[in-house]
Amino acid sequence: MSDVLLSERDMAFLLDDWLGLETHLAAIGSDTDRETVSQYLDLSAKLAADRFLTHYKKSDHEEPRLENGRVRVLPEVGEALREFAELGLFSASFPAELGGMGLPYLVTSASYAWFAAANGASVGYAMLTGANARLIAAFGSEAQRDRFALPQIEGRWFGTMCLSEPQAGSSLGDIRTRAVPDGSDEFGDRYRLTGNKMWISGGDQDISENIVHLVLAKVPGEDGALPEGTEGISLFIVPKILPDGVHNDIAVAGLNHKMGNRGTSNCLLNFGEGEGATGWIVGKPGQGLAQMFMMMNEARVAVGLGAASLACRGYLLARDYAKERLQGRAPGVRDGTPVAIVDHADIKRMLIAAKAYSEGSLALCLYAAKLVDEKANPESTALLDLLTPVVKTYPSEFGRLANDLAIQVHGGYGYTRDFDVEQLYRDNRLNPIHEGTTGIQAGDLLGRKILGRGAGGFDIFSKRAEEAASRAADNPDLAAHGSALADAIGNLEETIVSLKALDPARRLDNSALFLEAFGHVVLAWLWLEQALAASSMIAADEESRAFAAGKIAACRYYFEVELPKSQHLLALVGGGSTAAASLGAEIF
Numbered sequence: 001m002s003d004v005l006l007s008e009r010d011m012a013f014l015l016d017d018w019l020g021l022e023t024h025l026a027a028i029g030s031d032t033d034r035e036t037v038s039q040y041l042d043l044s045a046k047l048a049a050d051r052f053l054t055h056y057k058k059s060d061h062e063e064p065r066l067e068n069g070r071v072r073v074l075p076e077v078g079e080a081l082r083e084f085a086e087l088g089l090f091s092a093s094f095p096a097e098l099g100g101m102g103l104p105y106l107v108t109s110a111s112y113a114w115f116a117a118a119n120g121a122s123v124g125y126a127m128l129t130g131a132n133a134r135l136i137a138a139f140g141s142e143a144q145r146d147r148f149a150l151p152q153i154e155g156r157w158f159g160t161m162c163l164s165e166p167q168a169g170s171s172l173g174d175i176r177t178r179a180v181p182d183g184s185d186e187f188g189d190r191y192r193l194t195g196n197k198m199w200i201s202g203g204d205q206d207i208s209e210n211i212v213h214l215v216l217a218k219v220p221g222e223d224g225a226l227p228e229g230t231e232g233i234s235l236f237i238v239p240k241i242l243p244d245g246v247h248n249d250i251a252v253a254g255l256n257h258k259m260g261n262r263g264t265s266n267c268l269l270n271f272g273e274g275e276g277a278t279g280w281i282v283g284k285p286g287q288g289l290a291q292m293f294m295m296m297n298e299a300r301v302a303v304g305l306g307a308a309s310l311a312c313r314g315y316l317l318a319r320d321y322a323k324e325r326l327q328g329r330a331p332g333v334r335d336g337t338p339v340a341i342v343d344h345a346d347i348k349r350m351l352i353a354a355k356a357y358s359e360g361s362l363a364l365c366l367y368a369a370k371l372v373d374e375k376a377n378p379e380s381t382a383l384l385d386l387l388t389p390v391v392k393t394y395p396s397e398f399g400r401l402a403n404d405l406a407i408q409v410h411g412g413y414g415y416t417r418d419f420d421v422e423q424l425y426r427d428n429r430l431n432p433i434h435e436g437t438t439g440i441q442a443g444d445l446l447g448r449k450i451l452g453r454g455a456g457g458f459d460i461f462s463k464r465a466e467e468a469a470s471r472a473a474d475n476p477d478l479a480a481h482g483s484a485l486a487d488a489i490g491n492l493e494e495t496i497v498s499l500k501a502l503d504p505a506r507r508l509d510n511s512a513l514f515l516e517a518f519g520h521v522v523l524a525w526l527w528l529e530q531a532l533a534a535s536s537m538i539a540a541d542e543e544s545r546a547f548a549a550g551k552i553a554a555c556r557y558y559f560e561v562e563l564p565k566s567q568h569l570l571a572l573v574g575g576g577s578t579a580a581a582s583l584g585a586e587i588f
């Protein structure tokens with residue numbers, strides 16, 4: 001098994017040469033210095049390689065199993081997470097008053113990338129736990145925070161997010177889990193919950209002392225009926241083991257057997273097969289979805305980052321393999337020794353595409369993580385809001401394509417389980433599905449953030465991208481890319497005008513095509529930014545020169561091969577193509 005996880009060189013370039021980490025730390029008032037960041041990232045890279053990568057394959061082969069109503073997880077997953085907790089990684093992103101180090105999101109994201117590249121399924125428990133604790137810390141009472149969030153911040157208890165139900169995935173307004181008032185106590189208003197929650201990651205396991213489920217449910221009205229739609233959704237803290245030590249009324253009805261990401265258990269949970277599961281409401285009835293959505297941008301950046309990390313590792317494995325594998329000869333040469341496959345034009349095509357998708361995805365996610373840190377700046381918040389569907393989707397779709405290309409570069413060997421690239425691909429296949437499918441992200445981008453009330457972010461995006469385009473004008477190697485980017489932004493603006501002229505009921509028909517096209521323009525912008533940073537670097541040695549040349553080459557590839565695709569896609573969107581939307585179900 002290769003121990004290549006991520007490129008340290010690329011991570012340092014993105015953080016320092018491009019995103020200006022030190023200036024960023026000062027601008028957001030962080031008391032963390034670059035030296036501390038380096039130590040933290042070195043620790044992360046080492047722990048990821050020594051404790052998470054080591055059971056990557058084993059946790060795929062020996063997936064979680066259900067025994068007498070309890071889920072058993074590979075012990076190595078628990079051991080790795082215990083060390084993660086002991087080294088303070090569960091708490092790192094939380095403020096000091098909650099026992100954390102108060103590290104900025106950009107820094108914890110860079111750390112997370114190492115673990116996601118090594119073993120996303122194992123670190124997935126920690127990701128969910130952090131998100132759960134953050135929600136309780138943000139919206140819960142002090143008693144709820146102390147009792148249910150702090151043990152998670154310490155990494156002793158793990159958390160879940162229980163939103164989906166068998167009949168309600170994309171459409172959470174249709175959930176049927178019912179919460180009936182049951183008095184109150186020191187933890188607030190208590191309820192009894194009944195219902196089924198599907199797809200719950202970490203829904204049961206035997207590697208933490210307790211599990212805190214955050215459950216979306218509806219409180220019935222006086223007539224006993226559940227409120228319609230999303231407005232009636234509330235959020236509840238429902239622990240597996242109650243504060244008095246009694247097991248809550250939660251049963252594991254089954255385990256889902258997944259294509260990839262198998263180390264994270266995934267459960268169908270039945271709440272309230274008996275008297276009803278005990279839960280405490282967070283905030284007030286009806287606030288549940290809004291509370292969840294306030295955490296959503298971060299969760300979606302984390303999904304994108306996980307996808308980008310898998311893509312980056314796949315690219316590095318393919319690159320190394322292509323330099324070692326000897327096969328075939330140069331065009332027109334019939335004899336002599338075979339060449340390394342990296343010399344074939346078609347392998348170069350796949351490698352540069354995989355590099356552009358994967359490193360571009362990582363750059364996008366770190367850029368978004370920086371925006372998360374800048375939440376005091378309304379411009380950053382609006383831009384993050386606009387970009388979030390792209391941050392979630394582009395790495396999930398194109399990062400997965402990079403993983404697909406990594407298999408292809410390996411030829412037949414890539415299709416076997418002896419190499420990691422097939423597992424990276426299977427693991428990444430989840431990312432376009434959870435945390436809102438690609439189709440749902442596309443509707444959010446076009447319906448809400450481009451054509452709807454949240455439209456302010458687009459002007460900020462075009463201002464920043466045009467600013468990069470004008471900086472490129474002074475650089476002979478990049479000037480043509482700058483004007484291509486300015487044209488692409490103009491094309492987006494024209495498409496938005498055309499869309500507004502369409503029948504309102506039909507404007508979102510091609511939203512997935514719009515998301516793809518917009519993603520290409522965003523990535524072209526970020527590749528231009530990286531090429532500008534690379535071309536102003538002082539390359540002291542051959543390795544640095546090759547690194548900078550690689551960035552400029554990937555930028556050129558993006559502008560010559562990928563960005564032009566947006567033009568075709570936007571013509572379909574602006575023209576109101578009915579090639580798919582007009583079809584009747586009977587033709588399928």
Ligand SMILES: Cc1cc2nc3c(=O)[nH]c(=O)nc-3n(C[C@H](O)[C@H](O)[C@H](O)COP(=O)(O)OP(=O)(O)OC[C@H]3O[C@@H](n4cnc5c(N)ncnc54)[C@H](O)[C@@H]3O)c2cc1C
Nearest residue numbers: 161162163164169170199200201433434435436437439440
């Ligand atoms: C491995 C895994 C882990 C998960 N972990 C969790 C978890 O921890 N907690 C949790 O709550 N959930 C979790 N989920 C659930 C996940 O969020 C849902 O699977 C997802 O939201 C999609 O819901 P669904 O599966 O019911 O598909 P559906 O909603 O039925 O969607 C099926 C297809 O229809 C499309 N579609 C649906 N509605 C529309 C629409 N209005 N417009 C256009 N297209 C539409 C979708 O894009 C998709 O392609 C997990 C899922 C998986 C597979």
